[in-house]
């Protein structure tokens with residue numbers, strides 16, 4: 001092995017050699033069931049020839065042309081095919097190289113929109129426990145204390161409000177009555193406190209991703225926060241990096257509550273891991289307004305033709321195989337199987353999610369919902385046990401209080417078969433039992 005890779009994992013990671021459907025094989029031909037699509041990335045599955053062929057074909061035709069000098073047929077076609085599926089009016093799509101870049105782009109779009117209207121708005125409100133990426137702007141609007149901690153001197157221009165987290169609702173005295181309205185009230189007060197004329201945008205995941213582990217908000221949440229944003233002229237940025245492209249059983253999770261964002265960010269499932277593709281999307285109104293003042297922004301690799309070819313081919317597979325419906329069907333199956341396997345386990349506090357985005361929160365005491373101490377490294381051990389059993393699980397920590405809190409996140413490729421779905425539930429349960437009895 002090279003001694004020159006600045007690795008993200010431990011020394012001695014297995015070598016990924018090949019993928020097919022919901023399976024990854026390492027260099028020793030060992031099989032892993034991809035229960036998490038990596039970091040909830042892979043929608044159409046591994047080894048899809050139509051996607052790799054589309055990438056190769058575009059790279060052969062023309063791999064790179066600078067986005068200020070050229071557009072490409074494939075990008076124009078991709079945008080036309082994607083636009084009708086997005087929950088924005090006549091959307092304008094700005095392709096970049098991943099989720100964090102898409103978030104940075106959307107934040108700048110929000111600022112540019114207000115500047116074009118003659119308003120010097122710059123504050124952005126995110127939510128506690130949220131994750132929007134690791135670049136500085138995206139990390140600042142994120143609310144995961146552990147990820148922010150080393151970089152705090154660089155952060156601090158964003159504000160944070162409450163996130164719906166039904167298992168640990170911030171309003172226990174009235175829960176479950178009117179929780180969405182309570183969250184909206186807190187958001188409203190925060191905007192008023194800092195002055196509506198200074199607040200540019202509110203950014204949120206429609207269903208929490210890595211930070212809070214597939215928390216589905218109460219039914220009244222989205223209409224209430226959308227109303228508050230509109231009443232103050234604050235733009236609504238919906239981050240569907242993890243939930244987009246069918247993952248939760250709808251093309252985009254915003255659809256579950258009829259949310260109509262001003263700006264939207266996408267990545268992960270957009271190109272299903274075949275290419276580093278992110279998308280910042282603006283509504284027609286936001287785009288038109290920005291263009292009256294101009295948009296000072298850009299990346300060398302934005303609007304990449306090969307990325308558009310990957311995204312377009314992935315979109316075609318999602319449609320051909322009706323993978324949005326598959327996410328609903330397999331998601332319901334996975335949920336039922338997890339509940340059957342783990343519903344009575346003393347360390348399983350909550351099983352939650354929608355479609356094929358599912359979270360399992362592990363606790364040391366179900367009655368009191370007490371989290372394990374971080375020093376126990378519970379979820380890390382569960383993931384390792386899963387790997388030893390041949391199943392890939394995604395994990396997150398800090399949901400309970402910013403430090404403690406162990407979450408197993410499942411998000412397999414949407415093409416996962418019925419039998420693989422049952423296998424995923426039983427291997428996940430076995431890995432949890434290996435560690436917690």
Ligand code: PLP
Pocket residue numbers: 039098099100101103131132133134205209210239240241242267268
């Ligand atoms: N937003 C959400 C909701 C995410 O889940 C992630 C990544 O996990 C990001 C943004 C950042 O995306 P990326 O890792 O592609 O920069």
